Amino acid sequence: MGVPTPPSSPLLTVNDLHVVFSTRDGDVSPVDGVSFEIRRGETLAMVGESGCGKSLTCLALLRLIPPPGHIPPPSQILLDGQDILTMAPEALRQVRGGRIGMIFQDPSTSLNPVLTVGSQVAEAIAAHQKASKRELKTRVITLFEEVGLPDPASRYGAYPHQLSGGQRQRVMIAIALAAEPDLLLADEPTTALDVTVQAQILELLDRIRRARGMSILLITHDLGLVAGRADRVAVMYAGQIVEEAATEKLFQSPAHPYTRGLFASIPKITGPKQRLAPIPGVVPRPSRWPTGCRFHPRCPDVLSQCAATAPPETRPAANHRSWCWLTEQPKAP
Amino acid sequence: MSTEPLLEVQDLVKHYQSGGWLSGTRQTTYAVNGVSFSINAGETLALVGESGSGKTTVGRTILRLQEPTSGSARFLGTDLFDMPRSALRKLRRRMQIIFQDPYSTLDPRMTVGSSVAEGLEIHRIVPRADITSRVHALLEEVGLDPDDAKKYPHEFSGGQRQRIGIARALAVEPHFLVCDEPVSALDVSVQAQILNLLLDLQRDRGLTYLFIAHDLAVVRHIAHRTIVMYLGYIVEEGTTDLLLTTPRHPYTQALLSAVPDSEAAQVADRIILPGDPPSPSAIPHGCPFASRCFHPEKDQRCRSERPVLRTLGQSQVACHYATEEEA
Numbered sequence A: 001m002g003v004p005t006p007p008s009s010p011l012l013t014v015n016d017l018h019v020v021f022s023t024r025d026g027d028v029s030p031v032d033g034v035s036f037e038i039r040r041g042e043t044l045a046m047v048g049e050s051g052c053g054k055s056l057t058c059l060a061l062l063r064l065i066p067p068p069g070h071i072p073p074p075s076q077i078l079l080d081g082q083d084i085l086t087m088a089p090e091a092l093r094q095v096r097g098g099r100i101g102m103i104f105q106d107p108s109t110s111l112n113p114v115l116t117v118g119s120q121v122a123e124a125i126a127a128h129q130k131a132s133k134r135e136l137k138t139r140v141i142t143l144f145e146e147v148g149l150p151d152p153a154s155r156y157g158a159y160p161h162q163l164s165g166g167q168r169q170r171v172m173i174a175i176a177l178a179a180e181p182d183l184l185l186a187d188e189p190t191t192a193l194d195v196t197v198q199a200q201i202l203e204l205l206d207r208i209r210r211a212r213g214m215s216i217l218l219i220t221h222d223l224g225l226v227a228g229r230a231d232r233v234a235v236m237y238a239g240q241i242v243e244e245a246a247t248e249k250l251f252q253s254p255a256h257p258y259t260r261g262l263f264a265s266i267p268k269i270t271g272p273k274q275r276l277a278p279i280p281g282v283v284p285r286p287s288r289w290p291t292g293c294r295f296h297p298r299c300p301d302v303l304s305q306c307a308a309t310a311p312p313e314t315r316p317a318a319n320h321r322s323w324c325w326l327t328e329q330p331k332a333p
Numbered sequence B: 001m002s003t004e005p006l007l008e009v010q011d012l013v014k015h016y017q018s019g020g021w022l023s024g025t026r027q028t029t030y031a032v033n034g035v036s037f038s039i040n041a042g043e044t045l046a047l048v049g050e051s052g053s054g055k056t057t058v059g060r061t062i063l064r065l066q067e068p069t070s071g072s073a074r075f076l077g078t079d080l081f082d083m084p085r086s087a088l089r090k091l092r093r094r095m096q097i098i099f100q101d102p103y104s105t106l107d108p109r110m111t112v113g114s115s116v117a118e119g120l121e122i123h124r125i126v127p128r129a130d131i132t133s134r135v136h137a138l139l140e141e142v143g144l145d146p147d148d149a150k151k152y153p154h155e156f157s158g159g160q161r162q163r164i165g166i167a168r169a170l171a172v173e174p175h176f177l178v179c180d181e182p183v184s185a186l187d188v189s190v191q192a193q194i195l196n197l198l199l200d201l202q203r204d205r206g207l208t209y210l211f212i213a214h215d216l217a218v219v220r221h222i223a224h225r226t227i228v229m230y231l232g233y234i235v236e237e238g239t240t241d242l243l244l245t246t247p248r249h250p251y252t253q254a255l256l257s258a259v260p261d262s263e264a265a266q267v268a269d270r271i272i273l274p275g276d277p278p279s280p281s282a283i284p285h286g287c288p289f290a291s292r293c294f295h296p297e298k299d300q301r302c303r304s305e306r307p308v309l310r311t312l313g314q315s316q317v318a319c320h321y322a323t324e325e326e327a
């Protein structure tokens, strides 16, 4: 395939992404100036509590924000340098379910209950590639094998309700993989599943990523899930990314008080047992986002300028970004 | 902690019948298949296991929110399953339940204050004149504002609604609380707030908890002892610390290994179980876990003979081949 691209070159570059909903009480921006990159073959995890804007960010990447929501300038979503936001309908169709595949949290609501799972996967293939009926069926069965569905040939004619939750999620993954995407968006792909099944699915996604050289955007509210599974992590709070780093770096030395608070809230399965130190309060709604640093009302380390002025991007270390006045302070000698 | 059990459950069985004879779709779900355990006063016993393993059914039948198929449950010396409903009402006061989603159990048209006051009125806990001040005290005890009494459930976040559910349960001064996944639907920060609250209430009021959960890390922080269920059977029981450091049953080992650990780098040796649990309508003859078991000695016996709980070190394990040595 021509000149090989350097492994670290970004597949997707998101610049200053905003998602705006116009309501009776004025405009709200549940996604408010988000920028990040996804490189070829890597897994980027996006974590944060409920309502932080993770799902909307994910939907925005495919221009799937439901009206009256919209994505205003100067937002940019560059796939290999081409802005998805200005693409013509036909080009956008090639991207959706083509170069970018997507799986959602709840597999039971995204499959059509009256069609066999085989025909739904076949349809996903046919939408992007020409193939005869026989070829389609063979391709579906191969995909079922790849996603580890037991007894793939006989599963072709099964209806969604005849499968377990984990098996339905495997079918959803097969659909997302049908057009051999370069990027898979996985929005809480295992939240509805049991822990042992959750481990199977994450393992599967990682195996496919390595085998196909695909990139993954893994969205989750569970920081623990990310360890050993993502290359980098972006932490979202109130519509913005507050910290981003290589996974190990983030786990070893989280810089942002929000990230540190998340870690302190998670009960550990090993090590000394301590009373949990939760972040007080809850994530505010988008119409009530605080001024300055949005985390300041819940922050244990709040400084005088935090309420007034949003913190700049700081670099606590190489490849480590944090938006916080603390890391902006000159280090004590 | 006293040594006399507060609750003693023997051979609890619950089978659900569904479908109709006429349509030929009648089937039996073997949700709970002979479960025995006891809980001491002031203790927290956790019930863990996959979805459909029968945890909620155990909790609900003990409170007789559902009728058991057979078995017995002695609470404060009386058999709950033998008791007429009228006598049960008095005991109800001592046994309360907190649900995963308190929103579905709070009446949306009732103020939070009236919801919390309901039990106080039914069981005449305090004189009428003192109800308001008691409601305010309860709201404060669970970390809410007395002014919240005037508001309606939809005005609260998930964590706040969970606090309201707890205040409502505490109103009748129970000894025993069934907590059915009380933090599963909450964000980690709010989950930690609620776990701390439950620990404080246990310390201050001497409460006894049956804590249903699927998150072993949560269980580690709250439970003295833990029972692991699979397909309606107990497969392992022991003190939580022992169970989590030296799990004996292969299923417990797999469950533990699947826990997303924010500190663990040892992803490589995670046990990934094949397949899904069998359907509770068609329970296999032998060991319920045999179809997914990875134990090197698994054999024909596992498929034909159901292992019973036996003592291994200080734990109880239902596995033919579990040993005291490290796995």
Ligand SMILES: Nc1ncnc2c1ncn2[C@@H]1O[C@H](COP(=O)(O)OP(=O)(O)OP(=O)(O)O)[C@@H](O)[C@H]1O
Binding pocket: A021, A030, A048, A049, A050, A051, A052, A053, A054, A055, A056, A057, A066, A069, A221, A285, A286
């Ligand atoms: N269609 C919509 N109209 C108005 N507001 C919306 C809409 N969809 C989402 N929001 C709001 O935008 C914010 C971000 O929502 P989003 O679904 O992206 O959160 P999330 O981080 O994915 O949370 P979760 O972990 O609960 O899935 C929330 O406060 C939500 O209420």
Ligand SMILES: Nc1ncnc2c1ncn2[C@@H]1O[C@H](COP(=O)(O)OP(=O)(O)OP(=O)(O)O)[C@@H](O)[C@H]1O
Binding pocket: B016, B017, B018, B029, B030, B031, B049, B050, B051, B052, B053, B054, B055, B056, B057, B058, B214, B280
């Ligand atoms: N009212 C009912 N009628 C028929 N079957 C039921 C009923 N309630 C539960 N069951 C079945 O009994 C089995 C055990 O269910 P139960 O709710 O006790 O499991 P659980 O361990 O609490 O699962 P979860 O983690 O999903 O809450 C399941 O197969 C379930 O479908």
Ligand SMILES: [Mg+2]
Binding pocket: A054, A055, A056
């Ligand atoms: Mg979401």
Ligand SMILES: [Mg+2]
Binding pocket: B055, B056, B057
């Ligand atoms: Mg349950």
